[in-house]
Amino acid sequence: xxxxxxxxxxxxxxxxxxxxxxxxxxxxxxxxxxxxxxxxxxxxxxxxxxxxxxxxxxxxxxxxxxxxxxxxxxxxxxxxxxxxxxxxxxxxxxxxxxxxxxxxxxxxxxxxxxxxxxxxxxxxxxxxxxxxxxxxxxxxxxxxxxxxxxxxxxxxxxxxxxxxxxxxxxxxxxxxxxxxxxxxxxxxxxxxxxxxxxxxxxxxxxxxxxxxxxxxxxxxxxxxxxxxxxxxxxxxxxxxxxxxxxxxxxxxxxxxxxxxxxxxxxx
Numbered sequence: 088x089x090x091x092x093x094x095x096x097x098x099x100x101x102x103x104x105x106x107x108x109x110x111x112x113x114x115x116x117x118x119x120x121x122x123x124x125x126x127x128x129x130x131x132x133x134x135x136x137x138x139x140x141x142x143x144x145x146x147x148x149x150x151x152x153x154x155x156x157x158x159x160x161x162x163x164x165x166x167x168x169x170x171x172x173x174x175x176x177x178x179x180x181x182x183x184x185x186x187x188x189x190x191x192x193x194x195x196x197x198x199x200x201x202x203x204x205x206x207x208x209x210x211x212x213x214x215x216x217x218x219x220x221x222x223x224x225x226x227x228x229x230x231x232x233x234x235x236x237x238x239x240x241x242x243x244x245x246x247x248x249x250x251x252x253x254x255x256x257x258x259x260x261x262x263x264x265x266x267x268x269x270x271x272x273x274x275x276x277x278x279x280x281x282x283x284x285x286x287x288x289x290x291x292x293x294x295x296x297x298x299x300x301x302x303x304x305x306x307x308x309x310x311x312x313x314x315x316x317x318x319x320x321x322x323x324x325x326x327x328x329x330x331x332x333x334x335x336x337x338x339x340x341x342x343x344x345x346x347x348x349x350x351x352x353x354x
Contacts, residue, residue, distance in 0.1 A: 091190075099183040101128045104197075105175045108286035112161075115183075123186040168287060168306035171197055176211050229321035232337040234275075239337070241330050246317035249280075251310070258304045262297045262313075275318025277301065282311025291318060 091098070099117035103126065113128030115121045121128045165171065174197045181189035198210040224231055235243040254261040260277075273293045279285050283306075290302040299315075319325060323340045327333035 097182045097184050098180055100178070100180055100192075101186075101189075103128070103177040103179075104171075106170060107173055108170065110170075110286075117183050119183070121181065121183055121186050123181065123189075164307075168284075170286065171209075173197060178211070226339045226342055228338055228340045228342070230319070230323075230326060230336055230338045231321075232335070234317065234319040238335065239332065240335050241332050243317070248315050249312065250315055251312050252282075253310055255305055255308050255310065258292075258301045260299050260301065260305070262299065264297055272299070272315050272317055274320050276316040278314040278316065279305075280312050280314055283307035283309035284311060291315075 099115055099121060101113065101115045101117075101121060101123070103111065103113050105111045111126065113121075113123075113126045114131045115128040116131065118130055120130050161171065175194070176197060177194040178192040179189045180192060181187075193211075195211045198212040230239075232239040235241050235246070251263040252260045253263045272291050275291045277289045277291055277299065279287050279289075287306060289305060292300045292302055294300070319330070321338070323333060323336050323338065326336045
């Protein structure tokens with residue numbers, strides 16, 4: 088770390104941000120681009136981090152980064168669409184004359200995002216933030232597994248199909264398909280694989296013929312190809328009758344509620 092003790096500092100802060108859809112960008116507070124590990128960290132002198140505190144305790148570590156919104160790096164439309172939600176961030180300081188000399192400052196995921204007057208503020212939550220989650224699951228009358236995951240074990244072969252969205256009206260989309268969409272796609276997911284919405288996902292509320300009703304309107308009013316993934320309403324009756332999978336049901340529909348404690352004897 089002798090380069091940190093030089094009379095003339097050559098310190099530069101860098102961020103490596105990896106979105107969930109695979110897009111990765113690099114940013115630096117230096118006034119020139121810095122290339123490291125095959126990634127060009129674009130100069131963004133307006134990016135200002137808050138104080139970074141590191142300790143040996145178990146308290147959740149977090150920090151904020153504030154900077155200007157730029158279409159070349161992080162655009163407001165993509166932020167509001169949720170493309171950056173949950174992105175993984177690694178922060179390090181390096182010698183801008185020799186980026187191989189560096190100090191890791193921390194890593195985490197993007198939590199809360201706020202935009203105002205062309206500026207963004209992103210909260211970065213460290214790995215310790217996972218300790219805030221419940222240690223064990225809470226009981227629930229509905230299934231807590233996701234359809235097709237390792238706990239549900241329903242085979243998803245034949246429960247996915249590709250289609251093309253030809254029209255969007257509010258939260259209703261019309262599909263270009265010769266066959267009606269089965270009602271099984273209610274409570275399912277619609278994944279955009281082309282167009283302006285590519286990489287985003289929407290929840291399906293219901294279907295009728297060749298139209299789907301989404302939980303909310305698509306982020307961008309742009310048709311494109313989609314992948315439809317069948318869903319489940321998480322009820323025991325559906326699990327048993329439609330999927331024949333009651334043995335893997337992850338809920339407690341017959342567990343008495345807390346109101347049992349308030350009932351009178353013999354009530």
